[in-house]
Amino acid sequence: LRSPYSGGHLEVIVGPMFSGKSEELIRRVTRALIARQRVAVFKPALDDRYHVTQVASHAGRTTEAVAVPSAASIRAHLSGQGELLSAQPEGVDVVGIDEAQFFGPDLVPLVLELADAGVRVILAGLDLDFRAEPFGPVPELLARAESVEKLTAICTVCGAPATRSQRLIGGQPARFGDPVLLVGAQESYEARCRVHHEVRR
Ligand code: ADP
Structure with a gap:
């Protein structure tokens, strides 16, 4: 090669x-x-x-x-x-x-x-x-x-290039302090751009 x-x-x-x-x-x-x-x-x-x-x-x-x-x-x-x-x-x-x-x-x-x-x-x-x-x-x-x-991925909100991974727990943006592994939680991820990436404090 x-x-x-x-x-x-x-x-x-x-x-x-x-x-x-x-x-x-x-x-x-x-x-x-x-x-x-x-x-x-x-x-x-x-x-x-x-x-x-x-x-x-x-x-x-x-x-x-x-x-x-x-x-x-x-x-x-x-x-x-x-x-x-x-x-x-x-x-x-x-x-x-x-x-x-x-x-x-x-x-x-x-x-x-x-x-x-x-x-x-x-x-x-x-x-x-x-x-x-x-x-x-x-x-x-x-x-x-x-x-x-x-x-980059595609932002699921606006279609712009996505550079970040949005973590959702029960449909809500995850908190900064949430543990990386949550047992039994309803969690999902979406690609997001800088503008539409959200972390709750
Ligand atoms: P990664 O390893 O970075 O998570 P993958 O190679 O597993 O990515 O998957 C990339 C594929 O995911 C794309 O080719 C496309 O088919 C699909 N896809 C699903 N959602 C998105 C999105 N929001 N933006 C871009 N691709 C997406």
Whole structure:
């Protein structure tokens, strides 16, 4: 696959929900597979178990992925300790990671190490949380990346480019202090522009 970078490097794809981050990650990964490169795609697991799954876009495109509980388990898989990728003992050319915002700060040294070792790393994730505050390790990853693509969705209120994810709880804008995970709540998300994004104080 032709790339403007001669060796390993870091590509980051960000934007709000529905901006096409997963679509873009799947597009890049699919092209690498067509070029017969060895690709491993990861995403955060909701529980603490590894399993083979998919990265899926809202429009329905998918690519195979491994769900992992932590950045450390990505490292374990790639170094051959995991069972799922042991079919690729010589390593990988491309590592894709979706929902990068949900990994902790130890995602940063891992992806830098991979890039330094010659791997093309493609990350997709939310740059901002529902309060429009920088999300987890993503700000530092943006700073350290060779390539950054910032995508927009369509604002559900006015149709302008949306840069933010509106969180609604029971149809009402979420409060700044609401916990990120609400058990049993009626919650949903919409893409919104700066003008129509609302956070209750
Ligand atoms: P992300 O990974 O950024 O959440 P996806 O790649 O999963 O985005 O989904 C993007 C797709 O979502 C678009 O191609 C479109 O079909 C659909 N979509 C639904 N709502 C919107 C919206 N408000 N703005 C843009 N695309 C939307």
